Amino acid sequence: MKFTIQRDQFVQSVQHVSKAISSRTTIPVLTGIKIEASYDGVTLTGSDSDISIESFIPKEIDDQELVTIEQEGSIVLNAKFFAEIVKKLPEDTLEIMVTDQFLTRLTSGDSVFNLNGLDPAEYPRLPEIEEDNVFKMPKDLLKSLIRQTAFAVSTAETRPILTGIHWAIDDGILTCTATDSHRLAMRHAKVETNSEELAFSNVVIPGKSLSELSKIIDDTDELIDIIVTDNQILFKSTNLLFFSRLLDGNYPATKNMIPNHSKTSVKLESKYLLAAIERGLLLSREGKNNVVNVKTIENKELEITSVTPEVGKVTEKVHTLDYSGEELRISFNGKNLIDALKVIESTEITIDFTGAMSPFVMKPADRDHMLHLFSPVRTY
Incomplete structure (x- = not known):
């Protein structure tokens, strides 16, 4: 040669x-x-x-x-x-x-x-994949889907299926879901399919694979072909093939986890909430205590507090744009909320609470293509 x-x-x-x-x-x-x-x-x-x-x-x-x-x-x-x-x-x-x-x-x-x-x-031969189940999407959309879900995968090998991102297609809509059992990120996107009948419901791609793919594809509107088989997925663009194995097992039925009602609903400016929670966690030691406490006070404001006994306490007030329902008192992992707020790409968000010890949902206020679900933390 x-x-x-x-x-x-x-x-x-x-x-x-x-x-x-x-x-x-x-x-x-x-x-x-x-x-x-x-x-x-x-x-x-x-x-x-x-x-x-x-x-x-x-x-x-x-x-x-x-x-x-x-x-x-x-x-x-x-x-x-x-x-x-x-x-x-x-x-x-x-x-x-x-x-x-x-x-x-x-x-x-x-x-x-x-x-x-x-x-x-x-050197092993690359798998030969039958291109029956093909769909397409712009590369920049694929990068967004990965960025807005991959952060929520589990890093614990005790439940390997949760280290992946679940993909499902129905009626030309791709739904991507990631959860580590404490939080969940879900994103919907319309894709181009080679058949109106193309549908699948249990494709789980390792989060690591998608993160590596995101690093090497361009941030352009050029289409990328995606081909799914029983145990492999292939991403195919000009002069590049990216194969990943799929994870074995059944992904949890996450749709059943998402509440369809709320006791308290608030609308907030995302950048102010993000800044308040980031300041709230300044006194917490990394990995030790990321708990944030939230309660409603007068004038439809939220009070955010975080306490680290050996260091001190921080209190923040956040103005709401809209508030309806019962008074609120809840505690949660502030870092999880920060991760979601950084990818939500919307200036205003709504949060629907269903009780002090029930999961709550955060969504962009202006679109319904994405949601984040969080478990509260028991502090007593």
């Missing part, structure tokens, strides 16, 4: 596929990036047991030549060293040549690296 390639384009592809490579793998060939040169261009692949990423660099784009192929072939090179080397090479182009015994030479200007490669025949 021998080819010359534009370094910037190559570095970007190397960084993309590196996100799928785990240093903890027990399979030596999976510590490497597979590089395959054909007369169409160069394909890079990275994989672990959960994620596989394939990035293709075509021979030319818009009449600009990116790759010159002198000899087709393939090699697997250690991802950790290779990624660092290509990033720091001195020239705009680099040449890669594989000789006997998988010895690989990288040349850029006056820099020459000789690397020991691995046999590409040992």
Whole structure:
């Protein structure tokens, strides 16, 4: 194998596929990036047991030549060293040549690296997916869906299914749900389907997979194809394939958790509530005590307090834009509310409370495409 390639384009592809490579793998060939040169261009692949990423660099784009192929072939090179080397090479182009015994030479200007490669025949083949269940959405919408739900997944391996984000499609509407059993984030979005009958109800994608995907797709309105099978999901865009395994098991029936009535309803400006809770938690020690207490006072105001016995107490007053229902007294994890307020993208929010020890719902005041559910905390 021998080819010359534009370094910037190559570095970007190397960084993309590196996100799928785990240093903890027990399979030596999976510590490497597979590089395959054909007369169409160069394909890079990275994989672990959960994620596989394939990035293709075509021979030319818009009449600009990116790759010159002198000899087709393939090699697997250690991802950790290779990624660092290509990033720091001195020239705009680099040449890669594989000789006997998988010895690989990288040349850029006056820099020459000789690397020991691995046999590409040992590299596992990417899954072949039947493209029956396909739907599309803009990349920027997909990034938003991930950002607005992934923060709420569980990090505890005791219930592996909760480390994923549940996706369901019905009537062209995709619903994404994440919960760690103390909070829940739900987001709806309209998507383009290849069939009006396309529907599924129990697709659970690891939160880690979606977070890595979000890092490598552009924030544009270009459409991305999404293909779902029984145990895999494929995200397919121009010159990029991103495979993820799906989690086994049944996701909890989260729709049953969401109350359909309220005893107290308040409307607030989200930035003021966010700032008040952030100040309320300034005295709490990280990870020890994030409890915030809220009660109604006169003039339809909310009083937010947080107490850390060995440090002190903070009290905040927040004006409501609208208030209806019973007087309120409730305690909850303030950090969970902060996480949700940071992704809600609405200047005004409504919160519906159903009692001091019942879950409560927060939504944007102007749209119904998203909701957040929180469990209260018992403080007595």
